[in-house]
Every structure is written in structure tokens, then in C-alpha cells.
Amino acid sequence: MAKIMAVNCGSSSFKFKLYEMPEEKVITSGIVERIGHEDAIFQIKINGESKKTIVPVKDHGVAVQIVMDALLENKIIEHLDEIKATGHRVVQGGPYFKESALFNEDTYSKIESLIPLAPLHNKAHLVGFDAFKKVLPNTPAVAVFDTAFHQTMDKEDYTYPIKKEYTEKYMIRRYGAHGTSHKYLSEIGEKYIEKDGDKRIIVCHLGSGASITAVKNGKCVATSMGLTPLGGIMMNTRTGDLDPSVYYQVLKMSGKDNETIFQEFNKESGLYGVSGVSNDSRDVEKAALEGNPDAQLALDLWARRIADFIGQYFVRLGGCDLIIFSAGIGENSPESREMIMDRTKEALEIAYDRDLDYAGKRGTTFTITKPESKIKVMVIPTDEEVMLARDAYKAYLDMKGNN
Numbered sequence: 001m002a003k004i005m006a007v008n009c010g011s012s013s014f015k016f017k018l019y020e021m022p023e024e025k026v027i028t029s030g031i032v033e034r035i036g037h038e039d040a041i042f043q044i045k046i047n048g049e050s051k052k053t054i055v056p057v058k059d060h061g062v063a064v065q066i067v068m069d070a071l072l073e074n075k076i077i078e079h080l081d082e083i084k085a086t087g088h089r090v091v092q093g094g095p096y097f098k099e100s101a102l103f104n105e106d107t108y109s110k111i112e113s114l115i116p117l118a119p120l121h122n123k124a125h126l127v128g129f130d131a132f133k134k135v136l137p138n139t140p141a142v143a144v145f146d147t148a149f150h151q152t153m154d155k156e157d158y159t160y161p162i163k164k165e166y167t168e169k170y171m172i173r174r175y176g177a178h179g180t181s182h183k184y185l186s187e188i189g190e191k192y193i194e195k196d197g198d199k200r201i202i203v204c205h206l207g208s209g210a211s212i213t214a215v216k217n218g219k220c221v222a223t224s225m226g227l228t229p230l231g232g233i234m235m236n237t238r239t240g241d242l243d244p245s246v247y248y249q250v251l252k253m254s255g256k257d258n259e260t261i262f263q264e265f266n267k268e269s270g271l272y273g274v275s276g277v278s279n280d281s282r283d284v285e286k287a288a289l290e291g292n293p294d295a296q297l298a299l300d301l302w303a304r305r306i307a308d309f310i311g312q313y314f315v316r317l318g319g320c321d322l323i324i325f326s327a328g329i330g331e332n333s334p335e336s337r338e339m340i341m342d343r344t345k346e347a348l349e350i351a352y353d354r355d356l357d358y359a360g361k362r363g364t365t366f367t368i369t370k371p372e373s374k375i376k377v378m379v380i381p382t383d384e385e386v387m388l389a390r391d392a393y394k395a396y397l398d399m400k401g402n403n
């Protein structure tokens with residue numbers, strides 16, 4: 001048995017989950033938010049109860065120290081060296097990482113070199129890693145990349161039709177995102193496909209960030225997100241794919257600067273931008289029910305784009321055995337799933353069972369199609385953190401074995 005910590009560092013937040021491995025039992029979890037402020041928020045679960053305190057947290061180093069102190073004070077651990085490894089989420093692994101990698105000088109400098117492709121994220125991950133290195137200097141740390149699962153795509157699936165020079169010199173291509181979730185879900189999904197031959201899955205990770213991946217025999221062949229998480233399907237606040245001229249025209253006609261437009265396309269578009277209501281899909285659904293036509297249009301657009309990707313990936317996979325819905329919206333909103341099913345079921349011969357869908361219990365795995373359906377459709381809760389813990393635990397075992 002070993003305690004392993006899953007770590008997700010953002011520019012002003014640090015989320016963690018402490019696991020007992022290999023049982024995959026969550027011992028505790030929590031978050032430090034508003035890092036860099038006098039009134040940062042620290043939350044941790046002690047014996048199942050969430051404890052919240054407001055504390056000054058100057059930087060990520062202080063955040064990590066606060067968490068470690070809380071673990072010791074609450075006797076969750078007796079000594080820091082009980083934590084045998086940490087698994088750090090890293091958004092952008094570029095073309096370098098096909099799988100998770102132990103943090104060493106080479107890994108660090110590659111993640112650093114990819115900062116231009118994920119400026120907020122990769123920088124924050126390194127700051128987080130540095131903070132851990134100070135507090136747990138001898139504990140192995142593993143980088144787990146959101147992009148790694150998508151590295152199996154063929155060139156024709158990841159290359160953009162732009163000048164070769166840009167592809168090569170600036171490494172501009174499709175990398176995808178949410179790879180850890182897509183991997184987790186497709187691994188579970190495969191077990192539900194009872195047939196010989198190719199196992200073809202379309203995974204719909206529909207959270208506030210959202211992406212769809214086509215998976216054949218456990219390998220990603222196509223994914224909707226692009227160079228950055230702005231691409232692909234429409235999201236809560238992000239545009240998804242657009243004609244590049246849309247960007248050019250908005251820039252020219254609004255008179256706003258480049259950075260402002262880029263931020264607007266990331267943070268004020270999608271469901272929020274079209275509805276003008278909220279960046280939370282629950283509010284948009286409520287407004288649509290109350291008769292707000294912009295909210296209805298936003299939802300229709302959202303579902304249409306997802307249906308289009310499902311159709312595209314059906315062709316890309318040469319058919320499909322299983323469609324998986326997951327993440328915040330995919331797991332919790334039967335209304336959203338129904339909208340997508342209504343736009344795909346006829347062409348793909350999906351025998352959607354609305355009653356089953358609406359009866360599904362939140363947080364569980366269930367099927368929303370009838371047995372005769374040509375494609376099985378399931379809701380499966382995702383768990384990205386456990387994948388971080390698994391890879392960190394594996395690295396710990398490998399290192400132990402080599403000593």
C-alpha cells in the first residue's frame with residue numbers, strides 16, 4: 001500500500017486528491033483557490049466533511065505547505081515521506097509525450113518549451129511542480145499529459161492545411177485535450193462491447209470545456225479539440241471551430257485589440273455568448289424552458305455541433321459500437337443528451353430509450369439505449385484524478401523495483 005497524491009495546479013489554484021494505492025481509495029481531497037491573495041480559500045475534506053478556511057497564500061509554495069500541514073495536523077499522514085509519489089496534470093505535452101513521464105530536467109525543459117502553446121496552464125504546472133520539489137524533495141513526481149492519449153492520431157488527422165513552414169517551425173497542429181478522461185472512459189467502455197473485431201467508441205466529454213474523441217481498439221484516431229482547448233465543439237464559453245475569417249472580421253470591425261478578441265472567444269462565447277444568459281449550462285437550460293429564444297438557440301447550436309462531430313466520427317471509425325457521455329453536462333443533464341440523441345438517432349439507428357435516460361442515477365454508469373440499438377449509448381462518470389494516481393503509483397513501483 002502507498003499514499004499517492006494527484007495534483008492539478010492552475011495559475012491561481014491547486015487541487016489535490018490523496019489516494020491509497022493500489023486500492024484507489026480516496027483518503028482526502030481539497031483545493032486552494034485565489035493563490036496570490038491575502039484571502040485565499042483553502043478547503044479540505046476531513047472524515048468526509050469539508051473544512052473551509054480563508055488564509056493568506058502568497059504563492060504555490062505556501063499553498064503546498066498549507067496542505068501538507070493540514071494532512072499532518074489532522075493525522076491523515078504521520079510523516080511527509082508517506083506520500084510515495086505525486087502525479088501532476090499537464091495540459092500540453094506537444095509532440096514529445098506519448099505517455100506520462102517522470103519529472104526530470106528533460107521533462108521539465110520540454111514542458112517549459114511548450115509554454116507558448118499553453119501559456120496559462122504549462123507555466124502553472126511548472127510552478128506547482130517547483131513548489132512540490134521544495135516540500136517533498138525526494139518524492140518522485142510524474143507529469144500526466146492531457147495530450148498524450150491523442151498522440152496516436154495519424155498525420156492526416158492532426159495536420160492543419162496551413163503553410164508547411166508554420167506546422168514545422170511553430171509546431172502548429174492538432175494536439176487535443178482531456179486525453180486522460182478519454183483514455184479512462186474508453187478503457188471502461190471497451191468492457192461493455194460484446195463482439196469480436198474492432199471496438200469503436202465515440203467518447204463525448206461534455207463539461208464546461210468539452211471534446212469528442214474517436215477511439216478504435218483503445219487508440220485515439222481523431223479528436224475535436226485542436227491546437228488549444230478553444231477548438232472543436234461549442235462550449236460553455238468557448239467558440240469551438242470557426243471559419244478563421246470570423247476572427248479576422250470581428251477584430252477589424254470591432255476595433256478591439258487582438259488579445260481582447262482572443263479572450264472573448266475563450267471566455268465570453270459559446271453557450272454564454274449566444275444566450276447572453278450565463279456560462280453555466282443549467283442557467284441556459286432554465287432560461288430556454290422559460291421561453292428565452294437566445295438561450296434556446298444556444299442549446300440548439302451546441303447540440304447540433306456535437307451531433308455533427310458524432311456523425312463525422314462514425315464515418316472516421318467505419319461505424320461505431322458505443323457512444324459515451326461524460327463530464328459535468330454529459331453526466332448530469334438528460335435534457336442535453338436527449339437533444340443530441342434526437343439529432344443522431346435516425347441516421348445512426350440508435351434506439352434511444354428516453355425513460356432509461358431520465359431514470360439514470362447521477363454519479364453512476366448506465367445505458368440509455370434499448371437492447372436492439374445498433375449503437376449502445378452509455379453515461380459513464382469520468383475520473384481524471386485516478387489516472388494521475390495510477391501513473392504516479394506505477395512510477396513509484398518502477399523506481400522501487402529498480403532500487
Ligand code: AMP
Binds near residue numbers: 208209280285332
Ligand atoms: P465540468 O467542467 O466537467 O466540471 O462541468 C461543469 C459544467 O457542467 C457546469 O458549468 C455546468 O454547465 C454543467 N452541469 C453540471 N451539472 C449540471 C446539470 N445538472 N445540468 C446541466 N449542466 C450541468
